[in-house]
Amino acid sequence: ISEDIKMILTSIQQISVTIKDIKQSSKDILGRLSSMEAHLSESDERLMAAEARIVALTSAMADLRDRLDDQENRTRQNNIRILGFPEGVEQGNPSKFLEETLPTLLKLPAGTDLSIERAHRSLAPRPVSGQRPRPFIIKLLRFPVKELLLRSAREIGTLDWEGHRILLFPDLSKALQFLPVKKILQDKKIKYGLFYPATLRVTYRGVTSSFGMVEDAEKFVKTL
Numbered sequence: 224i225s226e227d228i229k230m231i232l233t234s235i236q237q238i239s240v241t242i243k244d245i246k247q248s249s250k251d252i253l254g255r256l257s258s259m260e261a262h263l264s265e266s267d268e269r270l271m272a273a274e275a276r277i278v279a280l281t282s283a284m285a286d287l288r289d290r291l292d293d294q295e296n297r298t299r300q301n302n303i304r305i306l307g308f309p310e311g312v313e314q315g316n317p318s319k320f321l322e323e324t325l326p327t328l329l330k331l332p333a334g335t336d337l338s339i340e341r342a343h344r345s346l347a348p349r350p351v352s353g354q355r356p357r358p359f360i361i362k363l364l365r366f367p368v369k370e371l372l373l374r375s376a377r378e379i380g381t382l383d384w385e386g387h388r389i390l391l392f393p394d395l396s397k398a399l400q401f402l403p404v405k406k407i408l409q410d411k412k413i414k415y416g417l418f419y420p421a422t423l424r425v426t427y428r429g430v431t432s433s434f435g436m437v438e439d440a441e442k443f444v445k446t447l
Contacts (some may be wrong), residue, residue, distance in 0.1 A: 307387050
């Protein structure tokens, strides 16, 4: 019996040591968990601060982009983009070609001075045979002349030059060109016009509607 008691006591002592080790391990784990919670809390604060900075930077970038786009379009306020003339018809002198061709094409009053400051094809690579020709971009010295050309084109409607359909548009930046909406309107043969700043004006069944947002214009044309 004495030997059994000794064995039991020895086992109890071993269990007590094991329990102490477990307690110490638990304390270490709790300490590590507390440290991890502190780090996570600090990380959350840093993440929230970073997200706030990202939101602020995104807003600032959007504002700067809008300002840049506005400045770009202001530099183009006397520009017109002309589509449809075949490649090479200008024979190296687009200003002379357009000064001679546009008054007749647009039925302008005799002696109208276009005052073209400069004219050139768009900077895209020269298309191969069968591809769409590059547009002309002209810069006029006087804003009223630009308005006269665009107004005359709208009043005439379809412009034809030697079997080629000619189109005149304000030379707006890509952000303001309503490209998907314009494609739908062209397919439906609906009259429209582009105006700065960022306004698409659509005339359908005698009613004219204006849109400043592409999303609004897309919703409208889908109902036509």
